[in-house]
Amino acid sequence: xxxxxxxxxxxxxxxxxxxxxxxxxxxxxxxxxxxxxxxxxxxxxxxxxxxxxxxxxxxxxxxxxxxxxxxxxxxxxxxxxxxxxxxxxxxxxxxxxxxxxxxxxxxxxxxxxxxxxxxxxxxxxxxxxxxxxxxxxxxxxxxxxxxxxxxxxxxxxxxxxxxxxxxxxxxxxxxxxxxxxxxxxxxxxxxxxxxxxxxxxxxxxxxxxxxxxxxxxxxxxxxxxxxxxxxxxxxxxxxxxxxxxxxxxxxxxxxxxxxxxxxxxxxxxxxxxxxxxxxxxxxxxxxxxxxxxxxxxxxxxxxxxxxxxxxxxxxxxxxxxxxxxxxxxxxxxxxxxxxxxxxxxxxxxxxxxxxxxxxxxxxxxxxxxxxxxxxxxxxxxxxxxxxxxxxxxxxxxxxxxxxxxxxxxxxxxxxxxxxxxxxxxxxxxx
Amino acid sequence: xxxxxxxxxxxxxxxxxxxxxxxxxxxxxxxxxxxxxxxxxxxxxxxxxxxxxxxxxxxxxxxxxxxxxxxxxxxxxxxxxxxxxxxxxxxxxxxxxxxxxxxxxxxxxxxxxxxxxxxxxxxxxxxxxxxxxxxxxxxxxxxxxxxxxxxxxxxxxxxxxxxxxxxxxxxxxxxxxxxxxxxxxxxxxxxxxxxxxxxxxxxxxxxxxxxxxxxxxxxxxxxxxxxxxxxxxxxxxxxxxxxxxxxxxxxxxxxxxxxxxxxxxxxxxxxxxxxxxxxxxxxxxxxxxxxxxxxxxxxxxxxxxxxxxxxxxxxxxxxxxxxxxxxxxxxxxxxxxxxxxxxxxxxxxxxxxxxxxxxxxxxxxxxxxxxxxxxxxxxxxxxxxxxxxxxxxxxxxxxxxxxxxxxxxxxxxxxxxxxxxxxxxxxxxx
Numbered sequence: 001x002x003x004x005x006x007x008x009x010x011x012x013x014x015x016x017x018x019x020x021x022x023x024x025x026x027x028x029x030x031x032x033x034x035x036x037x038x039x040x041x042x043x044x045x046x047x048x049x050x051x052x053x054x055x056x057x058x059x060x061x062x063x064x065x066x067x068x069x070x071x072x073x074x075x076x077x078x079x080x081x082x083x084x085x086x087x088x089x090x091x092x093x094x095x096x097x098x099x100x101x102x103x104x105x106x107x108x109x110x111x112x113x114x115x116x117x118x119x120x121x122x123x124x125x126x127x128x129x130x131x132x133x134x135x136x137x138x139x140x141x142x143x144x145x146x147x148x149x150x151x152x153x154x155x156x157x158x159x160x161x162x163x164x165x166x167x168x169x170x171x172x173x174x175x176x177x178x179x180x181x182x183x184x185x186x187x188x189x190x191x192x193x194x195x196x197x198x199x200x201x202x203x204x205x206x207x208x209x210x211x212x213x214x215x216x217x218x219x220x221x222x223x224x225x226x227x228x229x230x231x232x233x234x235x236x237x238x239x240x241x242x243x244x245x246x247x248x249x250x251x252x253x254x255x256x257x258x259x260x261x262x263x264x265x266x267x268x269x270x271x272x273x274x275x276x277x278x279x280x281x282x283x284x285x286x287x288x289x290x291x292x293x294x295x296x297x298x299x300x301x302x303x304x305x306x307x308x309x310x311x312x313x314x315x316x317x318x319x320x321x322x323x324x325x326x327x328x329x330x331x332x333x334x335x336x337x338x339x340x341x342x343x344x345x346x347x348x349x350x351x352x353x354x355x356x357x358x359x360x361x362x363x364x365x366x367x368x369x370x371x372x373x374x375x376x377x378x379x380x381x382x383x384x385x386x387x388x389x390x391x392x393x394x395x396x397x398x399x400x401x402x403x404x405x406x407x408x409x410x411x412x413x414x415x416x417x418x419x420x421x422x423x424x425x426x427x428x429x430x
Numbered sequence: 431x432x433x434x435x436x437x438x439x440x441x442x443x444x445x446x447x448x449x450x451x452x453x454x455x456x457x458x459x460x461x462x463x464x465x466x467x468x469x470x471x472x473x474x475x476x477x478x479x480x481x482x483x484x485x486x487x488x489x490x491x492x493x494x495x496x497x498x499x500x501x502x503x504x505x506x507x508x509x510x511x512x513x514x515x516x517x518x519x520x521x522x523x524x525x526x527x528x529x530x531x532x533x534x535x536x537x538x539x540x541x542x543x544x545x546x547x548x549x550x551x552x553x554x555x556x557x558x559x560x561x562x563x564x565x566x567x568x569x570x571x572x573x574x575x576x577x578x579x580x581x582x583x584x585x586x587x588x589x590x591x592x593x594x595x596x597x598x599x600x601x602x603x604x605x606x607x608x609x610x611x612x613x614x615x616x617x618x619x620x621x622x623x624x625x626x627x628x629x630x631x632x633x634x635x636x637x638x639x640x641x642x643x644x645x646x647x648x649x650x651x652x653x654x655x656x657x658x659x660x661x662x663x664x665x666x667x668x669x670x671x672x673x674x675x676x677x678x679x680x681x682x683x684x685x686x687x688x689x690x691x692x693x694x695x696x697x698x699x700x701x702x703x704x705x706x707x708x709x710x711x712x713x714x715x716x717x718x719x720x721x722x723x724x725x726x727x728x729x730x731x732x733x734x735x736x737x738x739x740x741x742x743x744x745x746x747x748x749x750x751x752x753x754x755x756x757x758x759x760x761x762x763x764x765x766x767x768x769x770x771x772x773x774x775x776x777x778x779x780x781x782x783x784x785x786x787x788x789x790x791x792x793x794x795x796x797x798x799x800x801x802x803x804x805x806x807x808x809x810x811x812x813x814x815x816x817x818x819x820x821x822x823x824x825x826x827x828x829x830x831x832x833x834x835x836x837x838x839x840x841x842x843x844x845x846x847x848x849x850x851x852x853x854x855x856x857x858x859x860x
């Protein structure tokens with residue numbers, strides 16, 4: 001939550017921001033420019049880098065400078081960076097911390113990956129219910145320079161159990177002689193330390209919270225997650241979703257900071273997998289080679305037909321991926337979803353088929369037109385069904401739904417669409 | 431920023447949240463359940479609805495209840511809802527407000543669509559530089575119950591010009607006798623009232639801000655945009671991007687609240703456009719019908735080849751769309767980007783071609799294998815080039831890059847990929 005300073009400009013957009021400009025450099029160039037920065041600004045730029053960039057930059061700097069930077073980070077940001085570094089480098093950095101910082105860092109590293117425990121800050125201000133408002137404000141004043149946030153104040157009892165939350169604005173507006181116990185909001189949301197980080201971030205977003213307290217299994221207060229962490233997590237998750245919808249792994253760094261060979265690596269695995277799946281289409285067409293030889297004109301509509309099937313499936317898949325991500329649809333809503341998507345697919349297929357029949361009849365013949373249009377009518381609902389079932393099924397077994405969305409759906413619908421097309425061709429033409 | 435109360439539960443995820451559950455109902459069902467809610471909870475549920483859902487719900491409720499709900503909304507949220515309503519309904523609702531609320535709402539509605547002016551809150555706390563810390567805190571106390579936020583305090587001079595910002599935590603930690611002028615951060619970012627809302631949201635996100643002041647052309651303070659609005663805007667923009675990457679228009683409502691016919695409408699326009707573009711593939715194949723009749727086996731690899739080209743192009747397009755959205759790449763970076771993507775495409779094509787040559791030679795013959803593999807080597811860099819240029823070009827002329835990403839790229843690469851394939855076939859086989 002503690003942020004640095006920036007350029008004062010009424011038109012300041014992220015793109016014109018000098019900090020943002022530095023974060024787009026490759027590591028060696030960045031290191032040169034970084035050494036020239038004043039100390040304050042250096043800490044700010046370092047904060048703005050993605051964890052893998054921070055690691056690369058540390059590699060380029062001398063040890064003294066490194067320790068200073070790592071010590072200045074918030075504990076939760078430090079943990080996220082340490083996660084990305086090779087274990088040996090991470091151990092060296094942790095060894096260089098003060099014992100208090102080392103203890104906090106080790107605690108956070110003990111929680112499961114991508115859990116609330118990993119992203120929370122243990123440096124939170126907290127209140128006791130028996131305090132008066134005046135005493136509580138005095139406590140907040142003392143905590144203000146170091147706490148992650150003082151705007152959301154968890155209230156805990158003598159056994160460290162979370163009682164509720166007081167917001168600073170309510171504390172300020174209250175009678176100084178009143179008790180914290182009278183102000184505490186016992187219905188304020190809290191999350192478990194093992195809760196998934198994306199669920200925590202969505203909760204903060206949907207309820208417009210500044211921060212949410214984190215509790216352990218015994219409902220004892222252990223930390224706090226702030227809205228800035230929530231925004232960063234949601235951006236990472238969304239970058240990941242968009243990359244996977246496009247059949248690539250996320251870059252995790254600004255585009256120009258990524259080398260050509262890394263770009264190839266983020267894409268080649270998916271591409272090989274999709275080519276392997278697409279070899280199904282070769283098998284299907286080989287099986288119908290005799291039909292193709294008899295009616296070569298059938299080949300003319302292959303790209304149009306499978307392209308339309310693929311696009312219809314991709315629409316359903318991306319709709320579903322997003323609905324799952326924001327929590328509009330659950331993995332268990334299969335029947336309701338598929339029934340809806342089948343109707344959508346049927347309507348789309350009927351519309352496209354009806355529109356295509358006349359032009360194809362005029363340009364080719366009515367037999368070919370019938371085969372193409374009836375195939376569209378069958379392929380579209382099939383595509384929306386596959387496109388909606390696959391992300392739901394993936395989500396159900398714990399796979400990121402974005403992984404099985406558009407490109408995989410498209411490739412599967414390609415092969416099955418060809419089966420449908422040649423099936424109707426044999427029925428209607430031969 | 432003012433938020434309601436919710437269920438206290440350590441495992442509270444957005445999905446189990448009763449408020450979130452209500453927001454997923456269709457309007458008529460929601461209206462029934464809504465009437466049964468206690469007043470507090472009703473306001474909270476209404477707040478959590480998307481603007482189109484709010485409008486639909488108002489339709490279903492009686493006039494008295496409606497006025498109460500609209501009056502309880504924050505001015506910026508009210509403006510966003512009014513934008514979505516038919517003009518006649520919006521006018522009726524505005525007429526029902528108190529004159530003060532009406533004035534604020536009308537001011538916000540006067541700014542351009544999707545600008546900072548539309549999303550800012552005019553109800554902000556503000557300080558003067560000559561105040562002492564003690565007096566400033568007294569002012570904050572008075573403002574706390576009504577201001578959108580009191581955690582970020584814009585400081586303005588006698589001419590209403592923005593001098594800078596003081597954060598409440600710094601004010602609390604300071605000596606009560608000090609002056610606001612000594613604490614003010616003159617480098618704190620500010621945005622223009624006509625700045626695009628997404629740029630404002632990204633600034634808040636990248637700099638971890640709680641709020642950012644909004645100024646007019648003369649640098650006079652006119653309002654403040656808070657982090658909760660930034661999160662909502664980013665979610666909307668990302669939902670829009672993901673929908674368009676999948677060739678559909680965003681739903682703007684939870685999935686189950688959208689009817690089948692509306693789902694069809696969000697998809698059919700794109701689908702028709704893509705089918706029209708795909709008819710290019712029919713023309714290309716018709717031109718090569720003689721070649722196809724001579725070597726029918728060429729048809730077997732059409733789906734695999736154009737599918738791979740499409741996937742490679744989609745990878746580049748989605749990478750580029752995301753990089754543009756988060757500000758990693760600018761519309762002017764064309765040369766650098768295309769050069770990078772061409773090399774990526776060339777490497778991917780070389781790899782796939784090298785892997786495919788032997789199996790195709792064994793299963794078919796070496797001539798066909800040569801044609802397919804050389805085509806892959808040409809199609810992949812072509813696809814990454816098209817996939818990177820189109821979003822950049824769109825962004826340059828002010829079109830949302832997500833609109834021209836994956837599906838359009840795929841369809842264009844389909845037709846040109848066929849030209850490349852049959853070109854090589856005529857050269858190498860006939």
